Every structure is written in C-alpha cells, then in structure tokens.
Amino acid sequence: MTLPPRRRSYAYLLWLVGGFIGAHRFYLGSYLGGAAQLALLLYGVAGLPGSRFGLALVLPWMLFDVYWIYRRMKQQDGAAVEDGDEAPIRQRTRRAGTREAKEYDLAALAEVNKLQERFVAAAEAEDWAGAVAIAEQIVATARRVFKGPHQNLAMTLCMLGQACYQFKAFDRARASLEESLSIGRKIGMPAEDMDIARKALDLTLTGIAERKAHGAASDEEGALLNLLEDRDARYRDALAQGDLPRAEKFCAEAVTASRRLYGGADRAVVLQLASYAELCRRLQWYDKAQASADEALAMIGLLGLDDSWRRGPTNTLALLHAAAGRAEEAEALYKKTIAMAVAEARGGSSDGVVRAFNNLAFLYAESGQDAKAELCYARALVHLDKLPPGEGDAELHSDMLNNFASLFMARREFDKARPLFERSLDIQQGSCRGISQAAATAHNDLGLIAQEEGDLRQALMHFKRTLLLNQICAPDHFRNIDNAQRNIDSVSMVLATVARAARMEPST
Numbered sequence: 001m002t003l004p005p006r007r008r009s010y011a012y013l014l015w016l017v018g019g020f021i022g023a024h025r026f027y028l029g030s031y032l033g034g035a036a037q038l039a040l041l042l043y044g045v046a047g048l049p050g051s052r053f054g055l056a057l058v059l060p061w062m063l064f065d066v067y068w069i070y071r072r073m074k075q076q077d078g079a080a081v082e083d084g085d086e087a088p089i090r091q092r093t094r095r096a097g098t099r100e101a102k103e104y105d106l107a108a109l110a111e112v113n114k115l116q117e118r119f120v121a122a123a124e125a126e127d128w129a130g131a132v133a134i135a136e137q138i139v140a141t142a143r144r145v146f147k148g149p150h151q152n153l154a155m156t157l158c159m160l161g162q163a164c165y166q167f168k169a170f171d172r173a174r175a176s177l178e179e180s181l182s183i184g185r186k187i188g189m190p191a192e193d194m195d196i197a198r199k200a201l202d203l204t205l206t207g208i209a210e211r212k213a214h215g216a217a218s219d220e221e222g223a224l225l226n227l228l229e230d231r232d233a234r235y236r237d238a239l240a241q242g243d244l245p246r247a248e249k250f251c252a253e254a255v256t257a258s259r260r261l262y263g264g265a266d267r268a269v270v271l272q273l274a275s276y277a278e279l280c281r282r283l284q285w286y287d288k289a290q291a292s293a294d295e296a297l298a299m300i301g302l303l304g305l306d307d308s309w310r311r312g313p314t315n316t317l318a319l320l321h322a323a324a325g326r327a328e329e330a331e332a333l334y335k336k337t338i339a340m341a342v343a344e345a346r347g348g349s350s351d352g353v354v355r356a357f358n359n360l361a362f363l364y365a366e367s368g369q370d371a372k373a374e375l376c377y378a379r380a381l382v383h384l385d386k387l388p389p390g391e392g393d394a395e396l397h398s399d400m401l402n403n404f405a406s407l408f409m410a411r412r413e414f415d416k417a418r419p420l421f422e423r424s425l426d427i428q429q430g431s432c433r434g435i436s437q438a439a440a441t442a443h444n445d446l447g448l449i450a451q452e453e454g455d456l457r458q459a460l461m462h463f464k465r466t467l468l469l470n471q472i473c474a475p476d477h478f479r480n481i482d483n484a485q486r487n488i489d490s491v492s493m494v495l496a497t498v499a500r501a502a503r504m505e506p507s508t
Contacts, residue, residue: 129167164176311341394427405445
C-alpha cells in the first residue's frame with residue numbers, strides 16, 4: 001500500500017515527542033519497527049525480569065532513527081518521482097516560487113525607489129506632466145508588490161493625487177486621493193498621513209468647483225481652458241510689445257483651442273476669430289483676414305448675437321476693402337460700423353464711436369474728399385470731448401487728433417493743426433510719459449510748423465525729440481529715423497548760418 005506523501009518536519013516532531021512508542025515509525029509506514037519499539041517500552045516498564053535490558057535497547061534505537069528518518073524521506077521522494085507523484089515536486093516548486101517572489105519584490109521595491117527620486121526631481125522642477133507620469137508608474141509597481149491594501153500603496157496614491165492636482169487634472173487627483181483614504185481607513189493608517197491625503201482632497205475639490213465655475217466640466221475641458229487662457233495672455237503680451245508675428249502665432253493657437261473647447265459656434269470662438277482677423281489685416285495677410293472676419297460674422301448670425309458683436313469684424317472688412325482700393329464697399333461698411341457703435345453706446349459717446357468716425361474720415365482723406373473727411377473728424381472730436389478725461393484708448397485718441405491735424409497741415413492751416421497736435425502730446429504724456437510713435441508723429445509735425453513759421457530753435461527741439469522717440473519706439477523704421485535726422489541737420493545748418501552772419505555784421 002502506497003502511503004500519502006509525508007512531511008519531514010512532522011516525522012522529526014513525532015520522533016521527539018513520541019519516539020519511545022514508535023510514533024515516527026508508524027507515521028512513515030514502518031509498522032513492524034514501530035510495534036517493536038512500543039513492545040520494548042511496555043516490557044521495560046512492566047517490571048519483569050530483564051526489563052531494564054529492553055529499555056536499554058530503545059534509547060540507542062531512537063538515536064539511530066534520526067538517520068533512519070532522513071533515509072526514509074529521501075526514499076519516499078525518489079519513489080514519488082518514479083511513480084509520477086507530483087506532490088513533493090509541487091512543494092519544492094512552491095518553495096522555489098516563494099524565493100523567486102521575494103527576489104522579485106526586492107527588485108520591484110528598488111525600482112520604486114529610483115522612480116521616487118525621479119518624481120522628486122520632476123516636482124522640484126515643476127514638471128508636473130512628467131511627475132504625473134512617474135507617479136503612475138510608482139502606483140502600478142506598488143499594486144504588483146503589495147497585492148492588496150497597504151500603507152505604501154496608500155501613500156503612493158496620495159503622491160499621485162497631489163501631482164495630478166498640480167497638473168490641474170482634478171478628476172484623476174480626486175480618484176487617487178479617495179482610494180488612498182479608503183485604503184488608509186481599512187488598514188488604520190497613521191492620522192498624520194490621513195490628514196495629508198484629506199487636505200490634498202479638499203484642495204482638489206476646491207479646484208473642481210473653480211473649474212466648473214469657469215465652464216469646464218472635465219479634466220480635458222479644464223486643460224483646454226487653461227491652454228486658451230495662456231495663449232490669449234501671450235497673444236496680448238506680444239501685441240503690446242509690437243511683435244505682430246509672435247502675436248499671430250499665439251492668436252492662431254487660441255482660435256484652435258477655443259474650437260476644441262466649445263466644439264463649434266460659441267461667443268468665445270467669435271472673439272478669437274475677430275482678433276485673428278484684425279491681426280492678419282495688420283500683417284497684410286488679407287486672405288486670412290477676410291476668411292476669419294467672414295467666419296466670425298457667419299457665426300454671429302448663427303448664434304443670433306446683436307450688432308455689438310458685428311462691429312469688430314465689420315470694421316476689419318471695411319479696412320480690407322479700403323486697402324484694396326474698393327472705396328465704395330469700404331464706405332458702406334464704415335457707415336454700418338458707425339451705426340453699430342452709436343447704437344452700442346445708446347446714442348452717447350465711446351471709443352468705438354470715435355474709432356468708427358476716424359476710420360471713415362481717414363478713408364475720405366485718402367480718396368481726396370477733404371470736406372467729408374473734415375466733417376467726420378469733427379464729429380469724432382465731439383465724441384472725444386464727451387469722454388471722461390484720461391480714460392479710454394489713449395493711442396486711438398492721439399491717432400485721431402494727429403489725423404485731423406494732418407488734414408489741416410496739408411492745407412497749410414497751421415493755426416488749426418497746432419492745438420490738435422499739442423492735445424495729442426498731452427494725451428500721450430498722461431498715458432505713457434510721451435514715449436510712443438503717436439508722440440513722435442506729433443513732434444515731427446509741430447517741428448515742421450515751427451520751421452515754416454521761422455521759429456528754428458523750436459523746430460530743432462521738436463525734431464530732436466522726434467528722432468529720440470523713433471529710435472526708442474520704432475528702431476526698425478529707418479526711413480522715419482533718417483527723415484528726423486535730415487530735419488535736424490537742415491535746421492542746424494540754417495541756425496549755424498544765421499549765427500555766423502550775426503557775428504560778421506558790424507556793430508553800430
């Protein structure tokens with residue numbers, strides 16, 4: 001009869017506890033040997049003649065059985081292999097597998113330590129996208145190592161949640177932190193660690209609330225919203241610096257982000273398209289400008305928006321027609337723009353009204369219709385006078401005054417031109433301390449007026465100021481700088497001639 005597989009440890013335990021009665025031999029199938037040991041023990045304790053001799057035999061026999069158990073177990077394992085019995089093999093495989101698992105765990109923990117170093121470096125560099133990716137690897141490795149609730153897994157989830165919060169991936173942060181707290185409650189994680197996870201979750205919930213307030217319902221929408229705000233801010237900064245190519249790049253990215261965010265027609269898309277159309281016009285990319293303005297107007301009609309939304313794209317189209325020499329089409333659009341601006345201001349005055357009249361007046365002046373131009377500039381000036389002093393678009397106000405004054409300059413009506421140029425300078429002085437291209441234009445024309453009137457010293461002062469402002473505000477406009485320098489040289493030469501003549505004149 002084949003016995004089931006026996007365990008070596010149980011055999012030695014029975015030898016130690018019940019060796020005198022042959023328990024280990026009965027366990028290993030040596031029933032005859034076990035019975036003999038039991039019989040010797042009973043004979044020895046019965047008090048019969050020669051009983052002590054029986055006890056004397058049991059003790060060395062037990063010592064011999066230490067080696068006998070070893071041999072017996074070795075024979076059992078060999079017989080099991082020959083007979084196809086896989087139980088001992090499974091036991092050895094299980095023991096080997098345990099050793100391999102321990103080695104794998106150690107390797108995985110070493111990998112986690114390296115990843116944590118990389119995570120800290122990314123966090124210190126504020127590379128939150130990289131930090132999130134590394135934290136996800138750490139969590140995946142921790143799940144393989146611990147295979148269930150564990151404090152280390154809970155803390156790695158908390159770490160991932162904090163990185164996702166910094167990356168503004170609030171939904172992912174919330175899921176990680178809630179799982180971290182759930183594991184912490186199951187295993188009784190220290191209160192200090194639980195507080196860290198709770199505070200991170202509170203911040204995340206606040207971020208989700210703020211994201212919803214801005215109109216984003218998910219992490220993807222939140223990322224697009226952040227991208228849109230970033231590109232819009234960069235566009236405005238580049239525009240303020242006069243870097244139109246860089247501004248165009250950021251504005252185009254803002255248009256793309258708004259399309260992706262809102263998935264079609266939306267007011268935010270209209271605003272971006274209108275800005276992009278005007279920027280392309282200033283860059284003289286007329287085809288792109290017209291396409292964007294037309295799309296903005298079509299979207300405004302689709303959304304049913306009022307004329308205040310149409311004014312910007314309509315004005316851009318009018319400027320495009322004017323640049324292309326289509327004066328009649330431009331005039332019709334400018335008049336529409338004026339009507340929209342006046343309606344938006346509810347019959348009052350605004351920068352929009354001033355700009356609309358200024359643009360139409362400039363069109364008339366360029367086409368030689370001076371009377372109409374003067375009338376439009378005068379109406380723009382009336383609306384400018386109604387605006388609160390020091391408020392509004394200073395650059396627009398100065399440009400309108402310079403344009404109006406230039407109309408009088410062309411007719412040599414210096415008395416009418418001078419106060420307009422001086423008012424333009426006062427506006428620029430109040431807004432940017434007089435450091436602007438509009439101020440340079442005003443100084444140049446005031447210098448020309450002074451030169452015509454024979455006040456050469458005043459003319460020289462204005463021309464020097466013009467040169468300085470052109471060098472500061474528009475260093476790439478070499479023609480303006482050269483003109484200012486020639487004016488300075490011309491006036492200086494005349495002053496030197498006058499001074500020389502004065503020294504040669506005999507005294508009386």
